[in-house]
Amino acid sequence: MNKRRLLKALSYTVPIVILLIVPLYIKQPYVLHVLIMMGVNIVLASSLRFIATSGQFSLGHAGMVSIGAYTSALLVMRLGLSFWGALPLAGLAAMGIAFLAGYPFVRLKGIYFTMVTLFFTEVIKLTGEEWRGLTGGVAGIIAIPRPNAIIVPGLLNLGFTSKADFYYLALTLVVVTLVLLYAIESSRIGMTFLSIKQSEPLSESVGVNTSRFRVLAFSIGCFFAGLDGAFYSHYLSAVAPASFGFLLSIYVFIYMVVGGMQKFSGPIVGAILLTLVPELSRGAKEYEPFTFAGILLLVIFFLRGGVVSLPERLSKIIKKEVWLRLKSAG
Amino acid sequence: MLAQNLLNGLMAGWIYILVALGLTLVLSIVGIVQLAHGEIYMVGAYIVYYFCVSAGLNFFLSLLISILCVGFLGVILEKFFLRPFRDDVEGAIISTIALILILQTAIVAIAGVSYKDIPSPIQGVVKVFGAVLSWERLITILVSIVLVSALLIFITKTKIGQAMVAVSEDRVAAALQGINVNRVSSVAMFLGCALAAAAGGLTGAIFDVTPFIGGFALMKGIEVIILGGLGSIPGAIIGGLILGFIDGLVTPLLSVQLAGIIGLVVIILILLFRPQGLLGHE
Numbered sequence: 189m190n191k192r193r194l195l196k197a198l199s200y201t202v203p204i205v206i207l208l209i210v211p212l213y214i215k216q217p218y219v220l221h222v223l224i225m226m227g228v229n230i231v232l233a234s235s236l237r238f239i240a241t242s243g244q245f246s247l248g249h250a251g252m253v254s255i256g257a258y259t260s261a262l263l264v265m266r267l268g269l270s271f272w273g274a275l276p277l278a279g280l281a282a283m284g285i286a287f288l289a290g291y292p293f294v295r296l297k298g299i300y301f302t303m304v305t306l307f308f309t310e311v312i313k314l315t316g317e318e319w320r321g322l323t324g325g326v327a328g329i330i331a332i333p334r335p336n337a338i339i340v341p342g343l344l345n346l347g348f349t350s351k352a353d354f355y356y357l358a359l360t361l362v363v364v365t366l367v368l369l370y371a372i373e374s375s376r377i378g379m380t381f382l383s384i385k386q387s388e389p390l391s392e393s394v395g396v397n398t399s400r401f402r403v404l405a406f407s408i409g410c411f412f413a414g415l416d417g418a419f420y421s422h423y424l425s426a427v428a429p430a431s432f433g434f435l436l437s438i439y440v441f442i443y444m445v446v447g448g449m450q451k452f453s454g455p456i457v458g459a460i461l462l463t464l465v466p467e468l469s470r471g472a473k474e475y476e477p478f479t480f481a482g483i484l485l486l487v488i489f490f491l492r493g494g495v496v497s498l499p500e501r502l503s504k505i506i507k508k509e510v511w512l513r514l515k516s517a518g
Numbered sequence: 519m520l521a522q523n524l525l526n527g528l529m530a531g532w533i534y535i536l537v538a539l540g541l542t543l544v545l546s547i548v549g550i551v552q553l554a555h556g557e558i559y560m561v562g563a564y565i566v567y568y569f570c571v572s573a574g575l576n577f578f579l580s581l582l583i584s585i586l587c588v589g590f591l592g593v594i595l596e597k598f599f600l601r602p603f604r605d606d607v608e609g610a611i612i613s614t615i616a617l618i619l620i621l622q623t624a625i626v627a628i629a630g631v632s633y634k635d636i637p638s639p640i641q642g643v644v645k646v647f648g649a650v651l652s653w654e655r656l657i658t659i660l661v662s663i664v665l666v667s668a669l670l671i672f673i674t675k676t677k678i679g680q681a682m683v684a685v686s687e688d689r690v691a692a693a694l695q696g697i698n699v700n701r702v703s704s705v706a707m708f709l710g711c712a713l714a715a716a717a718g719g720l721t722g723a724i725f726d727v728t729p730f731i732g733g734f735a736l737m738k739g740i741e742v743i744i745l746g747g748l749g750s751i752p753g754a755i756i757g758g759l760i761l762g763f764i765d766g767l768v769t770p771l772l773s774v775q776l777a778g779i780i781g782l783v784v785i786i787l788i789l790l791f792r793p794q795g796l797l798g799h800e
Contacts (some may be wrong), residue, residue, distance in 0.1 A: 245611060292790050298607050299551050300748075303740050304789075310737060311782050318775035434733055438615055445612055474626055481619035488612045489602075 207359055211352035220351040224423065226463045227358035231365045231416045233443035233455030238369050239409035240449055241378065242402050243385030247437045248305030251312040252282040252410040254432035256417025258316065258323060261332045261427055271335035275418050282414025283407045290403040297388075309437060316429035328428025332421055354423050361419055365412050370452060372408065381405050442480055446487050448494020457495050521649030523766050529655045529724075531762020532662035536717035537735050538742035538754040539669065540710035546686035546749035547706035550600050550610040554617035555714055555739055556732030562588045562715025563722035563731065564625055567634050577639035581661075581719045585712045592711025593704045601703065618732070625729040633726040636719070658720045665716055669709065670751065678705055686749060745785050747798020756796060760784070 211220065232249055239246050260278035263269040269277075293304045316323045323329065334348040335357065346353045372378055383391045384398050392398050421427040439462075447458020462483070466476050487494060491501070537559060544552045552558075562584050569580035599617055603609035638654040645651075673679035678701075684692040685702045693699050717735070718727075725731075742761055746753025761781050768777035788796065 245608065292786075295793055296789070299611070300744070302611065303551065303744065304786075306737070307741070307782050307785070311779055314775040314778045314782075318773060318779065438618075441611075441615065445608075449608075474631075475623060477619035477623045481616040481623070484612060484616040484619075488609055488616070
């Protein structure tokens with residue numbers, strides 16, 4: 189291994205090690221809760237961006253989260269399945285539904301696809317309210333059990349009775365999600381998505397089955413939303429149709445845009461920063477959307493690439509400034 | 519009972535038509551799906567409430583004031599929030615989402631989240647062949663029909679209306695013929711927002727007004743224009759009536775949720791066989 193690769197490996201390991209030892213030093217449940225919510229939002233925003241890499245905007249993420257949440261809660265409570273079995277099944281359920289719904293609708297392009305995903309969330313919410321026998325209606329499901337304990341004698345003791353254990357689970361979820369999404373995005377499939385985004389007719393003309401790939405991107409993105417929903421329902425131990433509404437889809441969209449859609453790191457940065465906004469403005473909860481709207485408008489008018497494009501923009505401005513100074517100096 | 523349900527369906531249908539026509543005007547002329555259209559509807563209802571209840575004006579006068587105020591609000595919003603993102607789907611989604619948050623929070627800050635009630639303009643019922651029909655619902659239908667007819671006459675008979683048709687067909691060609699596209703966009707947004715305000719005010723006289731009624735109106739509006747065909751005015755009228763009757767007839771028989779599900783499933787099925795909607799064209 190040469191020096192550069194070693195450095196690169198280190199640059200990934202160090203933050204993860206720091207994140208791993210955080211609960212040893214920070215004991216306040218509130219801080220851990222905020223960190224867990226960051227994790228949940230990172231997964232949502234990154235998977236939404238993944239769908240967007242193929243040129244589609246989904247406002248249906250909240251629906252997918254709720255499918256995951258209900259699937260996992262019901263599998264555990266009705267069929268007595270272990271949480272660890274239910275978690276991937278919840279992801280697969282969201283993926284399957286996204287696949288079935290996505291196939292007929294990929295012929296709708298651009299904004300029309302976005303609107304259909306919006307309907308879809310609404311159908312899921314209404315079904316949750318109506319099908320009382322299964323979902324508990326408007327009240328939802330309460331007392332969802334904690335994930336089953338993982339105990340490896342002398343090494344690991346996760347009983348999921350404390351926030352710290354959930355923190356580790358959330359961290360694992362984030363790392364696994366990001367690694368998988370990154371791997372797919374930099375593979376040949378990811379390149380195909382990008383080509384569809386840039387020009388659908390051109391991709392078609394070189395033999396890409398664009399509708400198949402668009403459904404694939406949508407389904408994979410929804411898989412992670414479903415996983416996230418399962419985690420969320422067991423973490424909060426309750427789920428109701430109203431917990432995942434239109435506003436959640438909008439917020440996830442905002443995380444992605446504010447962070448920056450062009451880069452993989454964008455939604456991560458966006459989710460981290462914007463999860464802090466409601467926590468910092470606790471006193472004025474009802475005005476919180478104002479803050480979000482303000483940030484959104486700043487980004488759309490002045491910083492189209494999102495927060496992650498800021499260093500690049502700044503260095504460009506500085507370079508220009510230096511160049512002008514040099515020029516004027518002679 | 520059936521007659522009353524039919525009347526409720528008809529009323530819901532005409533309200534959906536008012537909302538959907540506004541959306542479709544903005545979509546075909548400005549080229550943007552105005553996601554904050556529901557919030558415009560909500561603001562319209564609140565303005566009627568303030569003029570009607572706080573200032574004590576007549577309901578119809580308040581409705582007229584609201585229509586004009588919201589129309590001009592729309593012109594301002596179009597200039598600053600929609601026009602910069604005309605050919606930019608991503609930017610348009612983001613800026614209209616920001617508008618949703620701003621308008622909703624502003625109304626929460628001004629009026630609070632409690633339910634507001636606009637007194638109905640005319641009390642009482644009328645008996646037709648033994649069926650008991652309430653006047654307020656009949657008036658709502660009547661006013662809606664008058665407004666939609668006025669819009670149709672405006673589009674077909676006036677010069678600016680014809681310019682709107684031209685811009686919706688082909689913006690560049692229209693501009694080359696000397697049509698001021700920006701002015702036409704302002705007019706379209708004025709009309710669209712005015713119709714939404716009318717729908718909001720009329721509904722507000724029958725149901726409660728809260729800052730969160732916009733989401734429902736937007737959903738119904740989008741459903742109607744997708745069902746009827748994007749950019750088609752007759753399509754929006756037919757689509758609105760179909761959805762209105764589904765909501766009016768299914769809700770009392772089964773439940774609100776099932777009415778919503780059935781409406782959406784009908785749209786999804788129609789889209790599968792006719793992606794351009796009932797009366798739309800590619």
